[in-house]
Amino acid sequence: MTERRLPVKQLAILSICRFAEPIALTSVYPYLPEMIESFGIPENDIAWWAGLTSAIFSLCQGFTSISWGAASDRFGRKPIILIGLVNTMIMMVVWGFSTNLPMAITARALQGLGNGNVGILRTMVAELCPWKELQPRAFSIMPLVYTIGAVFGPTLGGMFSNPLKVDPRHPRRDKFLERYPYALPNLVAASFFCISIATGWLFLKESLAAKRNDRDYGLIIGAKITAWFRKTFRISKRQKKLHSERQPLLANQKTLGDEEAAPGMSLIVHKTEKPPSIRDVLSYQTTLNLIVYTILAFYTISYDQLLPVFMHHPPQSLDDPKVSFPFKFSGGFGINSQRIGGIFTIFAISSMLCQFLIFPPLTQHLGVLTCLRISFLIFPFVFFVTPFIALLPTRFSKEMAMTVLLMIRGVGGTFAFPTSTILITNSAPSLRILGTLNGVATTVSALGRTAGPATCGSLFTYGLKKGYVIIPFWTLSAIALLACIPTFWLVEGKGFGDDPDPDVESVVSATASLEDSLEDSEDDANVSESEYGEPTNLLSYTSTHSSADVASDDDVDMSEGEGWSRHHGRRESSSTIGHVRSHSHGRRRISRTGRTLRRRSSVPLGMGTGFRRLSSNLGSTGIGAGGASWGGT
Numbered sequence: 001m002t003e004r005r006l007p008v009k010q011l012a013i014l015s016i017c018r019f020a021e022p023i024a025l026t027s028v029y030p031y032l033p034e035m036i037e038s039f040g041i042p043e044n045d046i047a048w049w050a051g052l053t054s055a056i057f058s059l060c061q062g063f064t065s066i067s068w069g070a071a072s073d074r075f076g077r078k079p080i081i082l083i084g085l086v087n088t089m090i091m092m093v094v095w096g097f098s099t100n101l102p103m104a105i106t107a108r109a110l111q112g113l114g115n116g117n118v119g120i121l122r123t124m125v126a127e128l129c130p131w132k133e134l135q136p137r138a139f140s141i142m143p144l145v146y147t148i149g150a151v152f153g154p155t156l157g158g159m160f161s162n163p164l165k166v167d168p169r170h171p172r173r174d175k176f177l178e179r180y181p182y183a184l185p186n187l188v189a190a191s192f193f194c195i196s197i198a199t200g201w202l203f204l205k206e207s208l209a210a211k212r213n214d215r216d217y218g219l220i221i222g223a224k225i226t227a228w229f230r231k232t233f234r235i236s237k238r239q240k241k242l243h244s245e246r247q248p249l250l251a252n253q254k255t256l257g258d259e260e261a262a263p264g265m266s267l268i269v270h271k272t273e274k275p276p277s278i279r280d281v282l283s284y285q286t287t288l289n290l291i292v293y294t295i296l297a298f299y300t301i302s303y304d305q306l307l308p309v310f311m312h313h314p315p316q317s318l319d320d321p322k323v324s325f326p327f328k329f330s331g332g333f334g335i336n337s338q339r340i341g342g343i344f345t346i347f348a349i350s351s352m353l354c355q356f357l358i359f360p361p362l363t364q365h366l367g368v369l370t371c372l373r374i375s376f377l378i379f380p381f382v383f384f385v386t387p388f389i390a391l392l393p394t395r396f397s398k399e400m401a402m403t404v405l406l407m408i409r410g411v412g413g414t415f416a417f418p419t420s421t422i423l424i425t426n427s428a429p430s431l432r433i434l435g436t437l438n439g440v441a442t443t444v445s446a447l448g449r450t451a452g453p454a455t456c457g458s459l460f461t462y463g464l465k466k467g468y469v470i471i472p473f474w475t476l477s478a479i480a481l482l483a484c485i486p487t488f489w490l491v492e493g494k495g496f497g498d499d500p501d502p503d504v505e506s507v508v509s510a511t512a513s514l515e516d517s518l519e520d521s522e523d524d525a526n527v528s529e530s531e532y533g534e535p536t537n538l539l540s541y542t543s544t545h546s547s548a549d550v551a552s553d554d555d556v557d558m559s560e561g562e563g564w565s566r567h568h569g570r571r572e573s574s575s576t577i578g579h580v581r582s583h584s585h586g587r588r589r590i591s592r593t594g595r596t597l598r599r600r601s602s603v604p605l606g607m608g609t610g611f612r613r614l615s616s617n618l619g620s621t622g623i624g625a626g627g628a629s630w631g632g633t
Contacts, residue, residue, distance in 0.1 A: 006138055007128045010205060014128075015145040017081060017200040018121055020192040022149030024092045026348070027157035027185050029304070030341035033312040034161070035182050038168035039101040044464050047309040049101065051457020053108050054305045055450045060112030062446025068116025069123070069439020076211035077124050078204050080116065082197060087114030089193035096186030099172070099179070112446075119438030126425045126438075127207040143418045144355040147410075150348040153189075158341020160185040281437050285427040285491055290444050292490065293420045295483040296376075297445035299476045300413060302452035303383060306460060306472060308340050311402070313464070315390065322467050330469045331390045333398050346403050351410035359414055369492040372419040376484045378412030383477035387470040426493030 036046045036053070072080040091111035098104035121142055129138035162181040166172070172179045202222030206212050229235070282290075309332075316323060316331025323329045363371050382405055389401045428437050456472045463471035 010128055011138065011141055013199060013204045014121065014124060015141060017085065017196045017204060018142055018145045019149050020085065020189065020196040021088060021117065022146040023153040023156065023192050024088060024189045026150040026153030026344065027189055029308045029344055030154050030158040030337040031161035031182055033309050034168045034337055044461055047306065047460035048457040050309055051305055051453035053105055054301065055454040056105055057108040057112040058446045058449035060109045061115055062443045062450060064113050065116045065119055065442035065446060066439040069119050069436050072120045072123065073436060076206045076208045077120050078200065078206045080120055082200055084115045084117040085193060085197050085200065087111065089190050092186050093190055096183040097180050116442065119442035122421055123438045124207045143414065144352065147348055147352040147355050151345055151352060154341040154344035154348065156185045156188055158338045160188055161337050281433050281440060283427065283429060285493065286424065286437065288486060288489055289420065289424045289427050290441055292483065292486050293424060293441060294444045294448040295479065296416055296420060298448035298452040299379060299480050301449045302456040303476055305453040306456050309460065311335050311340050318391065327470055328467050329391065330464050330467045333390065333395065335395065339399065343399060343403050343406065347406035347410055350407040351414050354411050354414045359418065363419065367492065368419045368422050369490055371415045372423065373484065373487045375412045375415035375419065376487055378408060379480035380477045382409045382412065383473050383480055387473045390469065423490060423492065
């Protein structure tokens with residue numbers, strides 16, 4: 001059985017596509033209170049309007065996330081991700097150039113409407129890595145990327161916002177950076193978006209099985225750029241070019257239904273599955289996981305949005321007659337956006353280290369569900385302690401205490417979000433519904449991210465007027481404590497790689513072998529243009545109107561009586577499944593030792609005996625490796 005490996009190459013490309021978004025979102029935190037104040041908003045109402053600008057983004061994202069998820073099931077993951085990146089970049093720049101509150105809110109709303117990438121990115125990770133033993137590592141990558149982006153975001157926001165130190169309470173002047181003091185960090189972040197969009201278009205491969213073999217001009221151009229780069233800098237390939245006699249026999253075929261196909265060829269046609277219904281998506285465990293995830297999103301985004309406002313709020317003297325210990329006080333830190341950005345940067349760096357060094361081994365040792373429950377106990381403590389930091393005597397002591405507390409909060413977030421994502425993914429009854437399920441998850445979490453900042457912003461404003469700054473933080477602490485309760489009814493699912501189905505013969509797409517050869521090394525195969533949208537080097541075909549996959553001779557399950565022969569570097573196989581007859585031309589070795597491979601198996605070669613068959617159309621789907629399609633209508 002072939003060792004299961006993370007698809008490092010595609011996960012790296014996906015990470016680059018993801019990298020720009022956290023920079024854009026977190027760069028807002030340090031200067032948001034000043035920006036709202038520059039619109040002429042009274043000091044005590046800043047928290048309410050800051051919460052509203054965050055809530056409107058989440059609300060609009062929730063309205064369209066299911067539609068974006070369904071669109072990715074139909075048109076592919078890659079185009080929807082690129083659309084989301086382009087929209088986010090444009091609206092982020094408009095946000096930076098906002099000169100009044102309605103313009104800023106409109107930019108945030110349009111940014112949310114066009115951004116459905118969160119659920120789709122999770123779907124792609126699940127498609128690339130279905131095996132339970134590798135999921136903690138795979139699903140920690142996107143949060144890790146978000147955390148790394150969150151290191152740069154607050155730094156950019158604190159460093160480049162209001163570079164001329166314009167007083168936000170004074171009218172804006174005519175110079176560019178005086179009229180648009182908060183445009184510069186957004187313009188810098190836009191450059192990261194350009195890198196993400198270009199990388200995604202040129203090198204990101206489609207993971208939706210029904211679209212994997214479609215012609216992709218971005219990948220073709222990316223391959224040509226890579227070839228030019230190697231030629232220009234004389235970087236030699238490690239593999240030798242295939243001899244002309246070993247080129248794919250059908251490399252020049254234009255259509256899968258071409259009448260000039262080789263004799264003896266037969267079609268493998270699968271019926272297109274119907275779109276999943278609500279009942280298919282919302283099982284008991286799935287619903288419970290979505291509730292937990294929504295509450296998690298509610299209080300984490302509320303706290304992160306509230307902190308900059310709290311730290312920017314003027315301090316209150318302990319000798320003030322309005323102060324009555326231990327509960328009645330309403331002071332903040334009184335620090336500017338640069339210092340707030342520095343605190344958030346340290347917080348993000350610590351979270352990144354935790355995500356990279358602690359999360360994978362600890363999750364594998366304790367289990368995903370146990371780590372989720374432990375992380376949920378961290379948040380009530382952090383929220384409860386936060387307002388009392390304002391009572392420390394010096395500004396330095398306040399900043400140091402808040403940094404330490406945020407590092408503790410970072411441990412909770414580092415474990416809570418990826419473990420919750422893994423549990424949601426593994427609760428899905430079928431890979432066919434995974435795109436829709438993640439769209440639903442984005443929608444319900446958007447409801448939490450909408451209600452949270454708006455509610456806590458209002459509570460913060462109310463608390464300041466009454467002299468009790470503890471009100472919003474203690475409310476979050478109580479909600480976080482209650483959120484721990486439903487985690488005890490959660491069940492850690494089996495995932496998509498551990499449930500054997502020995503009675504069903506399976507046919508898996510040839511792109512599994514192509515993906516493996518690309519990720520591991522280029523020693524075994526020459527990368528041809530077929531990987532970038534051209535017809536593949538296989539003799540088994542699929543109707544152009546079908547969402548099924550093309551069967552590979554490397555991945556077709558062999559039953560007893562199937563003979564394999566080799567002649568002049570060529571293999572021939574005959575299968576009882578669908579009367580498939582396929583020929584290959586030595587593109588990959590049968591095994592590294594050169595031995596003839598004979599096995600009886602109901603699962604894809606290299607997938608192991610624990611692979612779960614999910615539906616008649618999915619067969620033994622190798623997610624991210626060209627499994628059968630779902631939701632292709």
